[in-house]
Amino acid sequence: DAKTTQPTSMDCAEGRAANLPCNHSTISGNEYVYWYRQIHSQGPQYIIHGLKNNETNEMASLIITEDRKSSTLILPHATLRDTAVYYCIVSVRAGGTSYGKLTFGQGTILTVHP
Amino acid sequence: NAGVTQTPKFRVLKTGQSMTLLCAQDMNHEYMYWYRQDPGMGLRLIHYSVGEGTTAKGEVPDGYNVSRLKKQNFLLGLESAAPSQTSVYFCASSYTARDRLTYEQYFGPGTRLTVT
Numbered sequence: 001d002a003k004t005t006q007p008t009s010m011d012c013a014e015g016r017a018a019n020l021p022c023n024h025s026t027i028s029g030n031e032y033v034y035w036y037r038q039i040h041s042q043g044p045q046y047i048i049h050g051l052k053n054n055e056t057n058e059m060a061s062l063i064i065t066e067d068r069k070s071s072t073l074i075l076p077h078a079t080l081r082d083t084a085v086y087y088c089i090v091s092v093r094a095g096g097t098s099y100g101k102l103t104f105g106q107g108t109i110l111t112v113h114p
Numbered sequence: 115n116a117g118v119t120q121t122p123k124f125r126v127l128k129t130g131q132s133m134t135l136l137c138a139q140d141m142n143h144e145y146m147y148w149y150r151q152d153p154g155m156g157l158r159l160i161h162y163s164v165g166e167g168t169t170a171k172g173e174v175p176d177g178y179n180v181s182r183l184k185k186q187n188f189l190l191g192l193e194s195a196a197p198s199q200t201s202v203y204f205c206a207s208s209y210t211a212r213d214r215l216t217y218e219q220y221f222g223p224g225t226r227l228t229v230t
Contacts, residue, residue: 034218043118043204043221044157087156093217099145099164100208102219104156 004088009109012082018075020108022088025069030092033064034102035073037084044087044104047073078112085109116140118222120205126228127195135190135225137205145209146188147172147219148180150201157204163188195229202226 005023012018024033035047048055048062050071055062061074075082087107093100121136137146145164149157159172161180169180177199179191188207192199206219 032217036219041202041224043206043223044219045221046218049217099162099170100217100219101159102157104149104158106156 004090004105006086006088006105006108008106009111012075012078012110012112014080014112014114015077018073018078018082018110018112020073020075020086020088020110021070022073023070024088024090027068027090028092031090032093033062033068033071034089034091035060035062036087036089036102036104037082038087038107039081039084047086078110080112080114083110083112118205118207118220120203120222120225122225123223124226126230127192128230129196131195132191132193133195133227134192135203135205135227137188137190137207137222138186139188139205139207139220140186141207141220142185143207143209143220144185145207146182147206147208148178148188148190149204149206150174150199151204151224152201160190160203195227197229200227200229 032049034049036044038044048060050062064071085107089102118139147162148160151157158174160178161172163169163182166185181189203225205222208219
């Protein structure tokens with residue numbers, strides 16, 4: 001699995017957009033970019049995933065560069081409840097011969113301030 | 115629809131004792147996983163299962179055993195607990211190909227285990 005690099009921590013003002021970067025320069029053609037977050041002491045929560053196109057859902061947007069070597073997770077209007085550790089993970093999709101392995105790194109600690 | 119549930123939520127064991135952690139999911143997922151998370155660290159995969167009756171080793175399997183006798187349940191056993199197994203244990207499930215394809219993993223709330 002490709003390795004990812006994320007900043008250790010970031011701050012964001014409540015109501016503003018939070019943009020969390022991730023580098024994955026060794027990503028393979030069949031690997032997806034996944035984002036999960038972990039709010040203090042809780043189990044990780046899936047946010048979004050993508051292959052090469054930009055994706056948007058009710059929680060966030062995912063922007064993947066054309067060469068797929070980096071991506072940005074965007075929380076459009078951050079709230080205090082978005083304070084969490086955000087993990088960027090690259091992995092092949094579950095199914096077939098793959099069990100959907102997720103390798104969690106240290107992640108980015110996002111703190112949203114009032 | 116309870117999602118993924120874990121039993122118990124907390125447990126304190128003495129070195130050498132045994133216990134079983136239970137994970138249950140009601141989403142008809144094929145795949146299930148056990149992770150551990152040590153303080154300040156990301157999650158590490160212990161064992162996983164791609165279907166009823168099947169199990170496989172993950173990244174840190176030593177000292178643990180698992181069983182998946184029923185599709186909805188995934189059990190993690192510690193035969194002889196050691197202080198190094200003090201951790202938070204998370205179960206997750208994913209992937210159903212029948213009604214809709216789901217690729218994300220759904221996690222339980224965790225079990226906090228302390229071995230003294």
